[in-house]
Amino acid sequence: MYVAVKGGERAIDNAHRLLAEKRRGDPAVPELTLEQISEQLALACDRVMAEGSLYDRELAALAIKQARGDLVEAIFLVRAYRTTLPRFGASEPIDTGAMEIRRRISAAFKDLPGGQVLGPTFDYTHRLLDTTLAETSPSPSPHPSTVIVRESGRSNNNDVSNETDTEVFTGYPASAGHDESVSSTAAMPRVTDILGDDGLIEPCLPGDPDVPVGDLTRAPLTFPAGRDLRLQNLARGDEGFLLALGYSTQRGYGRTHPFAGEIRMGEVEVEFMAEEVGFAVPLGSITLTECQMINQFRGSATEPPQFTRGYGLAFGHSERKVMAMALVDRALRAGELGEERKAPAQDEEFVLSHSDNVQATGFVEHLKLPHYVDFQSELMLIRRMRAEIATRDEAREAAE
């Protein structure tokens, strides 16, 4: 009973025991292991790592298990652990250009150096329920390496040829007599860099290395927020919220004419500058997904028309998230690019203040807490006002 919230210590204990029982489910069904979650619900782990802002697959799997598959609850658990961790400093900037590619596609060009690498994707699957998955099966024999590089000029990419199940499409017949001298050191140049060489897209200037990168988990967010804080906020932001906002820009509420210039997913090395030894020490590699949106810009009195950028980056294989993030990032730059700000996705304060699902779920769900003291005062007020109106009406009737 709800009344038990008041002094209901035993009720709370019982509720949590019941929760533990429900979490386990039917004891006749084998219990999930963290390895099973991390391996077979890998994308759920990726989302929890991304929005939990903590790159640890095992903890993400644990959080998902503890949260009974409720990902926002799992993100909450990870965040509540992360906040207790000591901070040693910031890593060196990662170089996604040097990514060990598992997936790389561009919607802006039919073909480009490095080719279109589909990698593991739901794209182009038909969403027909596959009943063969209903039964557990013995592990399939590993696929032979199916690297198909249909164009000799493109086969020099070691990253791709290390990968099984990767097909590189080149999209046009191999008879096309084009330049085959593709530099092996630049096998997967970023699409935005290719456009940048022609000056067709705004430059992306590196930040001042002497200015520390902002961190909204260590300092309260103020407006207007810089690019670092905006991107941090969006990278931690709720996928569903960003997805809806990004979608709204596509439907005319703050349109930015986007093209998916490039989406890449793979492993990137993280380095940390160790003051004691005086050079950057590699810490290991992490899986990242990056999206560079190419958006229209009509030019201004001082600048010629050129494409502009929207940027998305997240831990793990988080494609929907980074695409939505890139759309929202670009929409939020409306003020900076001299565009009229009238849609929700262009309103920095609105977006950045409501993107965090741990904050949002906490405050929405706090309405479950007892509020009867406040409610009592509202009751008194509404009764008094109704009584006043009734008295006034009676007085008027008596006068008539």
Next chain:
Amino acid sequence: MNAPAYNFAYLDEQTKRMIRRAILKAIAIPGYQVPFASREMPMPYGWGTGGVQVTASILGPDDVLKVIDQGSDDTTNAVSIRKFFAKTAAVRTTTRTAEATIIQTRHRIPETPLSEDQVLVFQVPIPEPLRFLEPRETETRRMHALADYGLMHVKLYEDIARHGHIATTYAYPVKVDGRYVMDPSPTPKFDNPKMDDCAALQLFGAGREKRIYAIPPHTKVVSLDFEDHPFEPSRTPKTCGLCGADDTYLDEVVTDDKGGRLFVCSDSDYCGERRGAEKTA
């Protein structure tokens, strides 16, 4: 576990009848967006669910289907949709424009002129040509009802005032049969003249936005413009690096990271036919 069974061309017959009614209404009112009860499809919204529903509803066992995306049959999404119908309807598929009875397309109209035995089905992301001027559907429907297209002309005029020309390169608005302003789907404006007086029936399906519209055969389709700034279809002023065509729409292929580019016909069937004809000649 019971394996689900699917009807010919995936959709159930009741749904197909509902969609055919919408199509008939759309043909009766050229360029008018007919709302229809779009279904959830086994591919994502925005990937051609409208076109797939239209195709599924008009497809018969004797039809020959061609599916293109960006003008090409071997583009990933075209491959996927073609495989979908080959699997669910077991119809014959082709890459040859002239052979097909139904052509489903995304972003292009084939270079080869279409005949009256053919139906061209467009996949449409945003059917409302006024959407980027007025985001509210309640408003845009009223504007269409009153043929209140002033806002569109003001937008085109502002483009000219600011840039010296109309800065819309794809999804360039047209007026159909002198009445409705229509979005041709995001085809390059190069393709707009092909819609005018076209012998084939042109059907447009927007699944997510739940709209179907049509251009009946031999209907007048005019790209919006001004007397002193007439409409100009545009293409990259190059020739195809494979077949040498100088009058087709071209794709730009990046060949290296040192500025190397190759231009090829976006319509892969047209390009292939031309090269085949060269060899046999």
